[in-house]
Amino acid sequence: MSVPQSEITGQLAEAVGPENLSSSPVDTIAHALDFWPRALMKSRSGPWPRGPKWVVWPGAAAEVAHVLRIASAYALPVIPYGGGSSMVGGASPRGDRPWIVINCKRMCNILDMDEVSMVVHVQAGIVGVELEERLNARGFSLGHVPTSMTTATLGGWLSTQSAGMLSSRYGRVGDLCLGLTAVLPDGQVVHTRVAPRRATGPELAHLLIGAEGTLGVITAAHLRLHRLPLHRRFDSFCFEQVAPAMGALRQSLAAGVRPLVARIQRDPRLRRSDREQDAPEPTPADLSRRVLLLAYEGPVELVEVEQEIVRDLATALGGEGLGQAPARRWWGQRFAAGFRMTPLLVQDHLFADYVELGATWQALSGLYDNLEEAFEKRGWRTRITVEHARLEGASLGCAFWGEADSAEAALEAYDEAWRLAARVCHAGGGGLGHVYGGGQHRAALLDDNAKQRLAVLTEVKRKLDPAGIMNPGILGTE
């Protein structure tokens, strides 16, 4: 089909204003890639991918609606774009089609702040850190702190049902959402109504939360807040193995403790940068040691009791108290992980990514060991962290990287690593994908049940988006 591009450009300009529309390479190139490592790796030696045909910056839901009506009329694929920090290719154009990228970042205002109910009504294009700072200034916090804090937008978080570092206490971002505004593919602006809770049918916001822009564009949301804490406490425990560390965490959560942060990782004292110059090389025992890092917040007496309960449980399972320092140190560097991968991606023959999976406690330690072993057998490096712990399980965040002979081989190894991770995950009763969404990448790797759930999404999409304009190719949609 030959698309009358100038006609479309004219209409888009009308929709958002000419100053908020661009087909300039400066913009299309900037929107060509997100942070999907595979696409970044490909671009190292291959051509820089073709970006979208148009980038638009609507200022309101009505303008988004206008853009979607144009896209529907010409059957143009559309990507709702926030911070472009997707780890799974959710925000980058694909295939040889004239894409419209809707960059939502002009929609970044706090529309209303109800300090009595502690609910904020905010536009979805706001970048996480900006929202949090503006809330902090008024004594509140959202409690959603993913590594992408400084780059991702609220709309991106909601669309991918993002989980942050404080998810053990505050849940995933969808748990904070009391209602949202979204533009459907035909341009209708729908509002799901705000209520603390209701029993009036399915919770409709959840059709858009996690749909990764395949059903519409989220433009605003009502979010529950909490007060900035007066007290924050840290604690750390060292265990010989990962399993008892998991046990202590699991038992603490079952007892009703609500830690702000709870993660299990390698002993940070082994980190090269943290080690003394003349320290001996770590022994295998050092390497199998795991540290449980904890933070708490809330009324100080309550925090003290929570700390005491965890300390008792951890000690009973052989945990050695390391005091506040390791956890406090991690807290200070909590956004550092986001920066660690880039150096691994700039060299042609290296590959890296981050497998994230969720599993119940009983499956978790087996998965942890199997994943580590499977990767090490191939000579690939891993660092696995237990995070997003909750009553029934936790997720494993497995950073992996390796070296290959060539750029092509690196890409092949990368794909093989993912296939391997999926195999190990499914065999061990885990579920792939917990934090980053599915994007272009994960759908094919999922287990059969999860694939079926995405097939259902495709069915819904056919009804809401018969022209197939909304982020096609994401989550297994066409």
Added chain:
Amino acid sequence: MSFDEYEKALELCTYCPKLCRHTCPVGNAERRESVIPQAKMAMANLVRKGQVELTPETASVFYHCNGCGLCGEYCEHDVDVTPALFAARAEAVNKGMDPPSMKQFTDRFYARNDSLLHELHHTIEERFFVEEAQVAYFPSCDTIEHSPRVLHDTLKVLESVGVDYVALHDGEYVCAGYPFWAAGLMSELSFLAKEIASKLSNYKKIICDCPACVWMMRFLYPQLGAPISAEVLHVVEFMDNYAPRIQVSSTVPEAFYHDPCYLGRWLGVFDAPRRLMGRAVREIHEFTWNRERGYCCGGGGLVADNLPDVSAKIAQRRLEEVMRTDVPMVVSACATCERNLSQESGNVEVVNLMTLLARQL
């Protein structure tokens, strides 16, 4: 007790949000909304008020009640469902609308009585039948039919504690008439009650191995104009005084105790059987549903006869908790429970308390 006397109870149930439904063994077994206590009572009420015609079909739900009375434990209006539904059965009988399964019930009752009477004399030595005794042992039909050794065992235990003044009652009946009550055959029941009352009035004490017989004689007979002057006790109540004297040679490590509905909930006897059982069992396991909340074995209300599948499911449900453990034994103090539970108990032994004691002497 006419049907209309239950008006208040029936009305309350008709508008109740089914709050006792989770207790009903029949409702739980059939999973059928029309046989939960509330619905059975509502149907009885509709029939009473003429809003639904009484037919064998509508009357059929009245027979889906095992008369255990557990629902009453969860009623804050003190509604007694069992007598109300049994009165509804009587109403159906009076109008000739009882279901086909109830036909010739009286004939069958007496035929069974006579054959069991014969059986009794065949089983028990004549020396145990004494015309003049202070304490008469009134043996029950289910015991004779299904657990005849309980008769011997009871006598053996009594002997062991030095009680030699108990004699088997040598009468014409081996049943106090619970089946008639449950069948809605009130005139048959009255006749039988008067017969039995006159036969038993010579004794000071009467002991029965069937909890329902005790309840009938103690509480229903007076209402039927057939009071019994003698004290009527269940064997377990009688034995309780002698518990310290029971000398066992060995003990069983562990067993569950199952409260028979009539002994427990209806007669309020909970501790005596546990005390006796404690003589022979080192660890008594309790069901989650125990004592006042004891769950029926499925044997009551003629359900075992009319709806054997339902009765079996009730027994299975009762035993589920035992099956999840390694405890090899369930002890009860009622031959009906013993019969009904043992049909579904697999490798778990269901044993009468008297048999257990006799065995460990």
Added chain:
Amino acid sequence: MAGSVRILQMTAPLTSADSRLAELRDALPDLRVSNHVTDRIAYARDLWPGGQIEKLAGKHAPEPPACVVWPKDSAQVVELVQWAKAKAGVGGDPVVLVPFGAGSGVCGGTMAGAGSVIVDLKEMDSVVRIEPHNNLVRAQSGIIGWHLEDRLNMEGLTLGHFPSSLMCSTLGGYLATRSAGQCSSLYGKIEDMATTMEVVTGTGEVLETGRDMGGGVGPSWTQLFIGSEGALGFITAATLKVHPAPAHRMMRGYGFGRVSAGCEAIRRLMQAGLRPAVVRLYDEFDTVMARSSAEKGSEADTLLDAISGRVKGSGAMPWLKRKALQMVLTRPDVTNRLIEELAPRISADGCLLVVGWEGDKRLTEVQARLGHDELMRSGGKDLGEEPGWHWFKNRYAVSYKQSKLFTSGAFVDTMEVAATWDRLMDLYEGVRKAIAPFAFVMAHFSHAYPEGCSIYFSFVGPATDPGQTRQQYDRLWRRGLTAATRAGGTISHHHGVGRSKAHFMTEEHGNSLRLLQTLKATFDPASILNPGVLGLS
């Protein structure tokens, strides 16, 4: 065999039922099915008070279902759906399948009308597995709440879900209606407990909505099927979070001069980062009811004691009681005004707030202490433990009062709305005023969240004239729900919508209703599943 029975007021011809039954038997010979007249009557209604009013007028089963079926597993549910789909394709009487748990809904959710096929899920009532290490239980949806809790208790666990219908409702019913229990502020509503469910959709597909651990990629089908009231599919099993049975429990009562002050105290409590298990604030009149419900007996009596006895300040004579009853029931507007005037004298301690804490002993104690301080700072009067334990002991008592009221010629119903804190008092006043002309009304605030709270209105009205009663009853609901949506509240916090509130779905959801319609079109394209609920056809 059903044809021989005459049922007054039963309008649907019984013959059509027989033919449906024959078709079903033919198509699905292994499926347990019945059109026994007692079943058709028992399944014709749920516990919607509007239906109870009709029962008072003798209409027990005006539109009985054609038959009842009991699938024994999800495969049979699939077969049933396939059969209904095929029937829908060929014209004739459409087949309507209605999922049925224990029939204790109060919104007509299972009343799909004459000729429907009731699908009783109680054959599917097993606890599939308990995973204490994962704090999870997998159970089939037909299990009765009490039985599930019982089974968990045996393992030292609790689900933490205690609706007052616990004895007479099923897990599937909780999930289908977004149920809430008395300890929701600690354990959450049912939607917070379920991590994944097995559903059979109206297309005949078996879908596992999520993972055991919850989360995953894509929209949460778990959240989209919870609350679907049988309009999108059959919920056949679910995995739910469970907790160690509480080692410690503390209860306490506090008095607040006015409802608004009590609400403000709850808000501060919830926003302080504390998690009480129970938070219930009674308005002036409900306080009297709550504190006196210990004695067995009718709510009507309590009502009368409260009005004639306590208000007059002397032991009321029976005739005075009866007179008061007449007044209550015939002139609710006057009574409500009277109560407002006399509120401070009715209850010496003002409005009662019951707060309960449970769980780990240390956590319970420290939270109870912090909560106590917070409530005292908010101006509460410490009433000690007694009112708290009093509530706890009688926590299931309220449901028992319904039948007493109906049988004494009154109707009783409840309306559970919710709003964020900024709108809560408007919601309270608005709904109260709207209902007051029709019934004697009282309320309590329970199910509190940091951002808002639900209000549970109970109301009693006259039901002496059958025809007029229903009219007044419907008017009451229309006005009440209109007031609720106008005040920015939701029309239901935990009872669901069913058929009785279906015409308010547009006010409730605005244009986002389209998302629900899309789900319906996707999951039940043949419209065979419980049409009419949630305003869906």
